[in-house]
Amino acid sequence: xxWKTAQWTVHLLFWIAIAxxxxxxxxxxxxxxRILPDGRIEFAQRWFAVWAWLFVMVRMSLFVPSFLxxxxxxWGFIAGACLGGAVLSSLFxxxxxxxxxxxxxxxxxxxxxxxxxxxxxxxxxxxxxxxVTVTGANGMKIVHSAPLADRPRFLLELKQHCGENLPPDxxxxxxxxxxxxxxxxxxx
Numbered sequence: 001x002x003w004k005t006a007q008w009t010v011h012l013l014f015w016i017a018i019a020x021x022x023x024x025x026x027x028x029x030x031x032x033x034r035i036l037p038d039g040r041i042e043f044a045q046r047w048f049a050v051w052a053w054l055f056v057m058v059r060m061s062l063f064v065p066s067f068l069x070x071x072x073x074x075w076g077f078i079a080g081a082c083l084g085g086a087v088l089s090s091l092f093x094x095x096x097x098x099x100x101x102x103x104x105x106x107x108x109x110x111x112x113x114x115x116x117x118x119x120x121x122x123x124x125x126x127x128x129x130x131x132v133t134v135t136g137a138n139g140m141k142i143v144h145s146a147p148l149a150d151r152p153r154f155l156l157e158l159k160q161h162c163g164e165n166l167p168p169d170x171x172x173x174x175x176x177x178x179x180x181x182x183x184x185x186x187x188x
């Protein structure tokens with residue numbers, strides 16, 4: 001009886017976590033960006049979405065051995081290999097955090113190499129309704145998407161650091177709701 005209740009609870013938590021992941025990707029994160037003590041600005045995802053995503057990936061990875069046990073059947077092996085590949089690739093893609101610093105723009109990952117573009121290396125900024133893509137001179141792309149915090153503040157930081165190279169109407173959306181707060185730095 002206890003074992004069935006535990007299985008049912010894990011199954012219910014799995015579907016709740018999937019709903020939270022879908023919710024975090026479908027809605028815009030209206031949380032403010034965090035100003036770090038050293039003056040950098042951090043644009044991070046909601047923590048409930050990160051933990052829900054990790055729970056879903058761990059739960060999905062537990063299905064891989066059962067698929068691979070049926071490796072004698074071609075569809076069982078193909079399904080297990082595809083599911084295992086999807087779990088690994090999603091762990092390398094999420095979660096990420098954008099960092100805006102005086103030297104440039106960075107994207108920090110947990111399980112793969114971080115990206116960094118200096119302000120003078122930015123060659124292109126594409127802005128759509130949900131995604132802002134910044135491209136560097138070497139082709140590296142840093143993406144601010146809907147699950148990350150404070151899109152208006154990110155656009156304002158881009159305008160402040162790259163303003164002379166941007167069109168006069170950048171961004172083509174209002175950013176008046178942004179409250180710019182720089183940390184206090186004593187002049188010593």
